[in-house]
Each structure stands twice: as C-alpha cells, then as structure tokens.
Amino acid sequence: xxxxxxxxxxxxxxxxxxxxxxxxxxxxxxxxxxxxxxxxxxxxxxxxxxxxxxxxxxxxxxxxxxxxxxxxxxxxxxxxxxxxxxxx
Numbered sequence: 001x002x003x004x005x006x007x008x009x010x011x012x013x014x015x016x017x018x019x020x021x022x023x024x025x026x027x028x029x030x031x032x033x034x035x036x037x038x039x040x041x042x043x044x045x046x047x048x049x050x051x052x053x054x055x056x057x058x059x060x061x062x063x064x065x066x067x068x069x070x071x072x073x074x075x076x077x078x079x080x081x082x083x084x085x086x087x088x
Contacts, residue, residue: 008049010040012078022072030070040079050081 019033039056046052057079063071 006084010042010044010053010079010081010082013080014078016075016078022074026072030054032065032070032072032075035070036075036079039076053079053081063087 016033016036019031022032023030039060040053043049043052043056057076060071060076061073062072
C-alpha cells in the first residue's frame with residue numbers, strides 16, 4: 001500500500017476474532033471490533049496519527065490491567081501503523 005502512494009497504513013498483525021466469537025467468552029454487549037475501528041479512526045485524525053494509535057493502545061492496556069475484560073489485547077495489541085517519512 002505504501003508503495004502505491006499511501007502515506008499511512010494501519011493493519012493488524014493477526015486475524016481478529018469476530019464480535020460474535022468474542023461475545024462467547026465476554027459480556028454479550030461487548031463489541032471490541034467496533035471499539036478498535038473507532039479508536040484507530042479517531043487516532044488517524046490526529047496530526048501525528050502513528051503516535052495517536054500508540055496512545056490509544058496504551059489506554060487500552062491500562063484498562064486491561066485494571067481488570068476491564070472488554071479491553072482485550074486480542075484486538076488492540078494486533079494494531080500496527082506504518083508511515084512514510086514526512087507523513088502524518
């Protein structure tokens with residue numbers, strides 16, 4: 001994608017479980033896929049999008065460490081961003 005002209009690419013390092021699969025183990029109302037997409041989308045609006053994604057991930061880590069099972073690293077830890085020098 002970067003070779004095709006993209007300045008910023010966010011992807012996952014592994015396949016993410018669907019919301020339906022995730023709900024078998026955690027709260028029925030949890031929607032970690034939507035939380036991940038929303039978190040990354042908001043981070044991409046930041047002037048320094050790569051760092052903003054990292055800040056979002058650290059916030060998710062704090063939630064997870066505080067016992068919030070809906071902040072599973074199965075989703076947020078998979079996210080990685082690649083930026084071209086000079087890009088956001």
